[in-house]
Amino acid sequence: MNLAQFPRRRYTTGSTPIQPLNRLSDLLGGPSLYIKRDDMLGLAGGGNKARKLEFLMADAIAQGADMVITCGAVQSNHCRLTLAAAVQEGLQCHLVIEERVPGSYRPDASGNNFLFHLMGVDGMTVVPPDTNMMLAMQEVAERLSRQGRRPYIIPGGGSNAIGATGYIACADELESQLFDEALNIDTVVCASGSGGTHAGLVAGFHGSNSRIPVVGINVRFPKEQQEDTIYRLASEAADRVGVLSVIPRENVVCFDEYVGPGYSLPTSEMVEAVNLVARLEGILLDPVYTGKAMAGLIGLIRQGYFTKSQRVLFLHTGGWPALFAYTDLFYADWARNQ
Template sequence: MNLTHIARRRYTEGQTPIEFLPNLSEALNGPRIHIKRDDLLGLTSGGNKTRKLEFLMADALAKGADTIITTGAVQSNHCRLTLSAAVKEGLKCRLLLEERVEGSYNVDASGNNLLYHLLGAETMRPVAGGTDLAAGMEQMAEEARSEGRTPYIIPGGGSNALGALGYVACAEEILAQCFESGLELDHIVSSSGSGGTHAGLVAGLVGNQAGIAMTGISVRAEKAPQEEKIRNLANAASELAGARQDVSASDVVVRDEFVGPGYSLPTTEMTEAIQLFARTEGILLDPVYTGKTAAGLIGMVKEGAFDADSDVLFVHTGGSPAIYAYRDEVLG
């Protein structure tokens, strides 16, 4: 795989660390758990979308864009970071916000919503859950064109083949860090939502013949359609990266039993996971993505999915600003 021929902006200085979590590992009486701190990536308050935006914003700039249009939920980390990247590049940004849980949009809410206002989003347009978001963004793009603008549409989560290259690069970064430190990983656990992070990691691991198993913890979709989506996206990213090996069905594993009643809706396991990470390691998780992913990791440890002597990497995809809009869910 070779990403050097693909245009890329850099929003993070150096690599994000991989840290051993001794207190959490002891508390779970399980394998050695490590964490990839992608919550420390660049742009406003960090998170996994920063890696995707390095490729997407480079493409937008190459095409002469002056207005970025994207979509996400009302407390979207992706919208926060896309807006932040637009600010960094001197571009305008318009957001289409999907109210995936009825009644959840509040113009005065804290969390990411507060940051949309602080960072100066040009438009924040709420729409009902289930809205055709692609059509909605195209309408916003037409409005921008009618104003003499040059819009560039970034899909939700930045999860197309180009955006997924950010996590192909992350997979290679993880492998390089493991080589330097002598860490032999047995398993990687990450969120599986819009798909770019999960798909990019799988593509990078398979393309580099890493031999490391990976599980994506779904935060919204059911197992079968999510696995199909991840495999298709991973192969599209692999093709862009020039990989010689396809991602097979057996390379893509999704666990969907930690979603609970629905996207962003709390579960007891999620709350307990957030509190456990905070109170053993001082690490903040969010209730929508990393909290449920951590609940999945803990559930897998308890069911004996990992050998006690194995090394497991939890990919922290960020999202901590959202906790300020979910006080009751976080504290239980």
């Protein structure tokens, strides 16, 4: 794979670090846990979408766009980072926000919503649950085009073949780090949402023949639906970068037992995971993605899915600014446990 052939903007200098999670590993009695800190990527507050946006923003600029349109949920990390990238590039940004949980949108909310306004978002359209988000973005694009703008649409989560290229590049970065550090990882675990991160890793590891398995912890959709999405996107991304062999369907593994009542809705396992990682490792997870993904990793360890002798790497996809929209939840949990 020659990834240098693809236009790319750079929002991060160097590689994100890999750290051992020694205290969490000891508490759980194994396996040996490690974390790749993609929460330390560039742009405002860090997170996995920065890798996708390096390729997506380069494509937008190459097409002569003067603004980007993207979408996400009420506390969307993707929207925050897309807006930050647009600000750096001198482009305008319009956000289409889906109120996936009825009544959850507040224009004066904290967390990412506050950051949208702090960074000077150029427009926001709030739509109800189950809206066709691509159609909603196209309607905004048509309206703005009539005003003389040149909009570029970025799909939710930046998850198309262009965006997933960012995590094919991450797979390459990770393999190089593991070699340099003489660290042999048995499995990578990540949150599986819009799919670009999970799919890019699957495509990247397959393309390099590293055979590192990737386990996705679903944050929204049922297992079969999510696995189909990841497989399709991984195949499209692999084809884009020139991977010649077909990705085996069994390379895509998802668990949906940790979604709870729905996307962004809290679970006791998520609260436990966020608290444990903060208090044992000093690392902040978010309630929507990494908190549920870590809850899934902990749950799989307790079920014996991973052996005590294995080495498992958790990909931290960022999102901690959303914590500030969930403070009441954590204060209530601490009060109950005093």
